Amino acid sequence: MGKTLENQSTLRGFIDRFGMPRLIIAAFVVLLFVMAPIVGADLTMQIGNVINRFSWNAVLVLAMVPMIQSGCSLNFGIPLGILSGLLGGTLSIQLGFTGVASFFVAILLATPFAVLVGGGYGWLLNKIKGGEMMIATYVGLASIAFMCMMWLLLPYTSPTMVWGLSGKGLRTTISLDGFYDKALANFLAIPIDPEDGLYFPTGSILFFAVLALGIWAFFRTKTGTAMTAVGSNPQFARAAGINVNRMRLLSVIMSTWLGAVGILVYQQGFGFMQLYMAPNNMTLPTVSAILIGGAAVNKASIPNVIIGTVLFQSIVTLTPTVVTAMIHMDISEVVRMIVSNGMILYALTRVMKGEGSR
Structure with a gap:
């Protein structure tokens, strides 16, 4: 009897720590995965797709951690980082860099843009403490609209990127073939199903692991601890002599830079660069992933990033395939939109209720 009670207590403790909503999503x-081979879907292909999508999106989700930890709330302004990454990527191609070098040059070129706009964004958030999420949403939308004009006006001349007839303005979608397409994914790639072109993206996973380890280590330094204290209790942090505004500003710059790097990682895996309104499609899935992973509005961790990205991308990838195979109709895009937006809605209701990791 005592052993049974102990087991029940252990199970209850696990559920409390992991969270019932995440257990339900994980069970789904x-x-x-169980249904995929039953309805005729290639299970190996589906697992490979989930791994690939994780490698594309994980760094973007990681970009949420610094701002959450500092109390700046969820980074709905991540389009600023994404646009910085797009500027770095397009400039790298414009300057003629190719192969793996073009990827790291793109990061190098994106960094000053990310620091500059991240600094301005952080200054703005320090002026409107308490309303960060709403202001961040409008900042993101405004920056995307502004860059829609700039993509047409900036003096790019690379024939790979500009419109063919006019020779001016950047195309909506730019192929990265010959530039940094699979720059990370092909590094030490492990074959899963070579006939279908399916490989384990070792380089992309390792790159994410290095960045995640760096963030983990940073939050164990004196500065990182001060940043966490600001997010947990700004009044106490101020009384302890911590410059609250400085910590918040640093977290926003870090988040913006990670967003810039994250979109470059996404592009190298996807194989294309998408401009104009495309960055708007990255914000809500990224925010939702970190929330589904168990983050709160002022507390996030690397496990939250990994769990959330895996769960979100698994459902978005597998649900359309399984449903389409079951009813024998190609409605994959419709199902993907319903599921992804449903997950976003669920995640946002969690944060509105103040639920986070326990």
């Missing part, structure tokens, strides 16, 4: 993901 397992069900999808």
Whole structure:
């Protein structure tokens, strides 16, 4: 009897720590993996797709951590970082860099843009403490609209990027073939199903692991601890002599830079660069992933990033495939839109209720 009670207590403790909503989502993901071969979907292909999508999106989700930890709330202004990354990527191609070098040059060129706009964004958030999420949303939308004009006006001349007839303005979608397409993914790639072109993106996963380890280590330094204290209790942090505004500003710059790097990682895996309104499609899925992973509005961790990205991308990838195979109709895009927006809605209701990791 005592052992039974102990087991029940252990199970209850696990559920409390992991969270019932995440257990339900994880169980649904397992069900999808079980159903995939039953309805005729290639299970190996689906696993490979989930791994690939994780490698594309994980750094973007990681970009949420610094701002959450500092109390700046969820980074709905991540388009600023994404646009900085797009500027770095387009400039790298414009300057004629190719192969793996073009990827690291793109990061180098994106960094000053990310620091500059991140600094301005952080200054703005320090002026409107308490309303960060709403202001960040409008900042993101405004920056995307501004860059829609700039993509047409900036003096790019690379024939790979500009419109063919006019020779001016950047195309909506730019192929990265010959530039940094699979720059990370092909590094030490492990074959999963070579006939279908399916490989384990070792380089992309390692790159994410290095960045995640760097963030983990940073939050164990004196500065990182001060940043966490600001997010947990700004009044106490101020009384302890911590410059609250400086910590918040630093976190926003870090988040913006990670967003710039994250979109470059996404592009190298995807194989294309998408401009104009495309960055707007990255914000809500990224925010939702970190929330589904168990983050709160002022507390996030690397496990939250990994769990959230895996769960979100698994459902978005597997649900359309399984449903389409079950009803024998190609409605994959419709199902993907319903599921992804449903997950976003669920995640946002969690944060509105103030639920986070326990």
